[in-house]
Amino acid sequence: MVLLRPTVVAVPGQLDPSGLTAYGDFASAVVGFVVGALVVYLFGRLAVVPVVTRVVSSRNRNNPTLETATRTYTHAIVVLAALVGGLVTGGFGSLLTNSALIIAAVTLVLGVAGQEVIGALISGLFLVADPDFNVGDWIAWPGGEGVVEAVDFRVTRVRTVNNETISVPNTELTTNALVRPYGRERYRVTERVDIAYSDDVELALRELVEVARGDDRVLEDPQPTSRIIEFGGSSVTLKAEFWVDSPMDVNLVDLRSQFRRRVKLRFDEVGLTLGPASGREVSGTLDVDLVGE
Structure with a gap:
């Protein structure tokens, strides 16, 4: 006896069940990624970032720069962790074990970021580590002066005497001489x-x-x-x-x-003269010839 297997023939106008299954799997993966990333991000943003910032602040009460930098960099780590958590819950965990793919992604990020952005990031780390550079300090550099409000990845926010907030590239502050003759309170x-x-x-x-x-x-x-x-x-x-x-x-x-x-x-x-006009002493002779009519 010969057993015949049934053959599924796609009829025009009918949906392919295998296609529906693929779409369903993809939708489930996307939902899993979004839910996983959102849960990790909310937990990190609402719990991890405040706790880490509070611990660092309690141990460095006289360094507000370290406090703002800790908040910024911890938030960045939370975002990265949320991305990894989303990949795992969405079923894309195998991507994290593919070394060739990771190297390609890192190369792409470095290429897109460019030397200028990476230099600004490194400059920001140097500014945060500098004990003589703190949030609340009045600084002057070739491009202006003002009070340091925060040090971010790429820029430092400075508030000027006109109550304007400007974003100064970190590289500009690390490559130029900073003047701070005024002190923190005067x-x-x-x-x-x-x-x-x-x-x-x-x-x-x-x-x-x-x-x-x-x-x-x-x-x-x-x-x-x-x-x-x-x-x-x-x-x-x-x-x-x-x-x-x-x-x-x-x-x-x-x-x-x-x-x-x-x-x-x-x-x-x-009776004091402000901004006196410059004077010039002229000496010599002057001859005048009269021409008759």
């Missing part, structure tokens, strides 16, 4: 003034100090100072220095404007 204001050589320089120096003291926002310790810094071609250049509290709590634009306004009024009262 800011030094420096103003230059030019007076005529014929003016009383000692009087001008005293008046600059008194004008600075006349503003309630100026600190008494350190005391305001003034000094001669340059002899120009037609004027003497003076510099006034005084300190205020955190620059984010004081309107520096208004502070500078008010100081200059009071200096102008005071110098007019005592």
Whole structure:
């Protein structure tokens, strides 16, 4: 006796059962990936990140930079873990054991990221590890100045005196000289003034100090100072220095404007000349010929 196996013939207009099974398997894998990734991410975001950040903060209370960096990098690890968890629950775990595929993916990421992005990431790590660079510090670099708010993977967020937040590439901060002469809680204001050589320089120096003291926002310790810094071609250049509290709590634009306004009024009262015009002495003879009509 010969047994005949039934043959399944696809009839036009009818659905292929094997195709439905493949689509169902794919949909189940996608749902498993989404659910797995979402569960891992929510657990990490709501539990792991706060706990790790709190532990690091408790051990480094004087380093707010490390706190923000820990939150940022821990969140990145959670995202990566969520991706791996989604692959496992979705049935794609075999992809993680394929070394050739992993190497190709890493090569692709490095190629897409490029040297600039990787350099910014490494620069960010150096900034976080630098004990003299912290969130809340007032810094100045060739491109501007302001208070450090956070250090991310690629950029550092800085708030300027105009209350604007700018994103500075980490590489710009690590490749250029950073100036931080102001301290973390105080800011030094420096103003230059030019007076005529014929003016009383000692009087001008005293008046600059008194004008600075006349503003309630100026600190008494350190005391305001003034000094001669340059002899120009037609004027003497003076510099006034005084300190205020955190620059984010004081309107520096208004502070500078008010100081200059009071200096102008005071110098007019005592007979001091601000920004004298340059003078030139001309010597020689001049011949004039009259031409008759």
